[in-house]
């Protein structure tokens with residue numbers, strides 16, 4: 001009598017277990033292979049279009065933001081986001097690529113236009129965002145306070161954000177390495193070893209220029225991780241000074 005009642009119980013248990021496995025597979029599924037799991041993908045059956053975001057200090061770099069929009073708008077949709085206040089910046093960062101909390105866009109590139117110095121970037125009212133090793137000195141927020149994000153390239157158009165002296169693994173990271181090794185998934189971080197200089201003449205395109213300058217040399221560096229190790233290489237600026 002007992003055996004007869006056990007059989008359906010075993011069958012139901014097996015059915016539920018197989019259902020649980022299938023449910024797990026469904027949770028992890030990425031139907032369109034765009035890196036966003038179906039459950040958080042706004043359109044799970046459509047590959048998310050690429051988008052470039054420019055987050056910038058509108059008090060100081062509004063013209064530079066327009067330059068970047070013009071530079072890229074023919075190849076990719078570019079969205080400018082005014083974020084001179086650090087609270088606005090953090091809220092914006094945490095929703096990049098998303099609509100109603102779900103991913104609609106693949107983040108190709110994020111460009112940050114801010115004043116900065118060795119190890120931190122500066123916002124309105126002198127708020128700063130730092131790497132962890134400076135947080136006791138200039139405490140405002142650290143990179144690790146930002147939410148997780150996935151992107152191909154992060155461009156830090158910020159002075160001293162990519163100083164080569166700050167690339168060791170002892171924790172005294174520059175901003176670029178801080179972002180690269182932070183709680184994010186970023187392919188490359190392009191930044192400057194020295195002062196980041198942008199001269200911009202709005203009426204004469206040929207005199208617009210972008211360069212990272214230390215003395216006579218341009219010093220743009222691209223950082224990436226290979227097998228957990230930080231590697232870097234010099235890269236050309238998007239456009240050069242034209243005299």
Ligand SMILES: [Ca+2]
Pocket residue numbers: 030031032033034035036037038041043044
């Ligand atoms: Ca997907």
Ligand SMILES: [Ca+2]
Pocket residue numbers: 032034036041042043044045046047048
């Ligand atoms: Ca999709």
